[in-house]
Amino acid sequence: MSESLSLWNETPAKKAIINYVNVISNPESADFVPEAERIAVLDNDGTMWVEKPVYVQVFFVIDRLKQLAEADPTLLDQPHFKAAATGDLTYFFKIDPHAGGDIKVLMQIVFDSHAGMSQDDFMLMAKEFMETAKHPRFGVLYKDLTYKPMVELARYLGDNGFKVFLASGGGMSFMRTVSEEIYNIPRERVIGSNISFETRMTDKGPVVFRRRGLVDPIDDGAGKPVNIELHIGRKPILAAGNSDGDLHMLWLAQKSGYRSLSLLLRHDDAKREYAYDEGSEKTLQMAKERGWIVVSMKDDWKTVF
Amino acid sequence: MSESLSLWNETPAKKAIINYVNVISNPESADFVPEAERIAVLDNDGTMWVEKPVYVQVFFVIDRLKQLAEADPTLLDQPHFKAAATGDLTYFFKIDPHAGGDIKVLMQIVFDSHAGMSQDDFMLMAKEFMETAKHPRFGVLYKDLTYKPMVELARYLGDNGFKVFLASGGGMSFMRTVSEEIYNIPRERVIGSNISFETRMTDKGPVVFRRRGLVDPIDDGAGKPVNIELHIGRKPILAAGNSDGDLHMLWLAQKSGYRSLSLLLRHDDAKREYAYDEGSEKTLQMAKERGWIVVSMKDDWKTVF
Structure with a gap:
């Protein structure tokens, strides 16, 4: 296990994650979780890739x-x-x-x-x-601005029998264009907000069009458990997010009936990325109250991108 | 391959299915399909289990x-x-x-x-x-009334690199309670019609409730391509159904850009199951026009249940 999470510093956050995965995947452990129940949900914007200056x-x-x-x-x-x-x-x-x-x-x-x-x-x-398209500050393709320690975490979870889903407020289809390439997450495991679709039957067969109008609910806040139920049908045992839009999802993981892990990523690295707590105040507070792991980009990650 | 589809008679339908799977999974073939694109969608009621006297x-x-x-x-x-x-x-x-x-x-x-x-x-x-609960005619549990040749087909597809989804007009959650046990299809690969959900935040955390009201569209007819896009994000290369509610989905498989297989199950076995074409007349006609495989329960299956 010494090779696991090589992009993470040897801090309590890394140890807590590895300990959790070891315990729930050990059939001898009282906290063992069968593979079918090992569901992980990861927010995308600000959790898996950069979300500043805007999404x-x-x-x-x-x-x-x-x-x-x-x-x-x-x-x-x-x-x-x-x-x-x-x-x-x-x-x-x-x-x-x-x-x-x-x-x-x-x-x-x-x-x-x-x-x-x-x-x-x-x-x-x-x-x-x-x-x-390139990012205005970093001058590289947006898809190169994934957080490599989180991409590594997603792969590590997959290697340990997890089904890993993106569950983000962002547009589902937009994320799906690159999810396999940049995260190794197949399209059907990408959950997001949606425009309404309709099928029009043409003489060349059915064609799906994008209609005006949001599908309710937006995949944010209280909408996340709804869309997790729709797309997965199980509660996650592991959830990761970075903002108040992830609060419901982070709490949902604690309701699976299994030992769970909720992880809140804190943007505190103005040098390598950005530093901001705006929009995550409630969740930072809740993390303290409910024992969620707060990951500091600055302290816990060897690299960001 | 002699062991494949052992519950199917040695008829053209079986040969066509096995030939198709062999061709698309052979890297040397001009019709080779990469695994990520091997998506199969199967209707449930009347295609995977009994739907008479009513669903x-x-x-x-x-x-x-x-x-x-x-x-x-x-x-x-x-x-x-x-x-x-x-x-x-x-x-x-x-x-x-x-x-x-x-x-x-x-x-x-x-x-x-x-x-x-x-x-x-x-x-x-x-x-x-x-x-x-038991079926009124057969006197056994409903979940024992799956069509064993179709369950065998689903497993055969899975063994050949397909991701197999249920895509049915029936209620998504209802099917998910047994899909893993009776079909070996995980919950997140079950697509169906849906009631509207909402999350209520309680002092014990978020709870998902079932609200009055259908989610639009019903997963039937023109609604099937919409829900396939929502849940999978790819066109299927293989589709199976048994009624006019499956027409759009069966045609959709022919629009994947890959060699495809569309399969229409015909209920023509009053002795072992039921015999009826009501509600599938259009699709039977379309199958002839577009070269879809029509499977006869009577002739093509060694056993039904």
Whole structure:
């Protein structure tokens, strides 16, 4: 086990994770968990990859809004089109849930920007964005800004009989374009917020289109247990998140009936990444009360990206 | 390969299935399909287990409606409560989609009968039904009325690198209570129709409850490609069904871009099971036009149950 989690420093957080996995996968242990019940759920934005200065998907949306406004300037009457067209990132900072914005409003803008497309066309467009777009501060592809210690953790869990799911407020389809490549997580194990789909029957067969309108609930906060039930049908025994949107999910893991592990990632490394607690105050407090592991990027990780 | 599909007769249907699986899993073949793309979707009612005289889940619901009407006789004003309380099965025959009924109406009754319960309580109740309730004609547990050649097919596909999903009009949670035991299909690979869920935060943490109201779309007809996109994020290369509710899904498999196999099960064995084409006329016609494999229970299967 000396090779496990090589990107983590030898701190209590790493020891707690490895001890937990050893105990629940040992058939001789009183806390043994059968493989079918070893479900892990990982938030994506801010837990598996960078979410600052705004969510990766928002940059994708800004590109699209710009294009749409160029084709139809009457759209500029709407503030999000105007902000995108003029490069006013502060508009999008303000509707970020970490800054007190409403994730429903944000996701409505995100999904409406690609409504009306076929799902196949959307997936191609999102894939192309992920292949080309670069982060404004780090200057590399967004998909290279995954947190390598967390990617390592996901693989370590898989190697120990876990089924590992992404369970994030971000758009499900957007994450699925790269989940296999960057996390080794298959598409069907990616849970997220959703635009409404419809099938139209054409003379070439059924085609799935993206409709205007959010699917309720957004996969955030109280919506996470709902979508976990929908996609998995079991309670997780391990959950990891980084914000108040993960609070319900982190607590849900403690209700599986098995020994559980809830992990809250704290962004406290302004040098290698960002430092902020905005939007995770409640969960940091709850972590103390309920014994969740708080991971410090600064102290617990050898590397970030 | 001589041991493959031992419960199938040596007919063209069996040969076509085995030939297909051999070809797509052979890396030397021009029709080779990588494992990540080997997605199979199987309808449940009438494809994997018996659906006559009415869907298994309807018997579960009748029990529940009876209980509710005993507790509150004012409910007897509503025809489905009255039919359940008086044992009038013909009422439920008439709303069966195979007899021209609307599956939305049927699923509304199904889901409303368990609305308001916690999801944990529902799962226990459904599990107990499956452990005890017997089929009126065959006198055995419903869960013993799976089609053994189809269960064998699901396992054969799994052994050949497929991810096998149930994709059925039936209630997702209801099927999940037994899918691992009777089909070897894990819960997260069961797709179905859904009641709306909500999370309520209690002082003991988050609890998922079943709300009144169908989730749109019902997982039938044009709803199947939508739910396949939601739960899998890929087009199937193999689909199996038995009714017009499966038409869209059977066609969808032909749109994966890979060599595909669509299989329509025909109920033509009144002696060992039932014989009926009602509710599958369109799909039988389409099967001829589009080269789908029609499986005859009578001719192609050594055994049914």
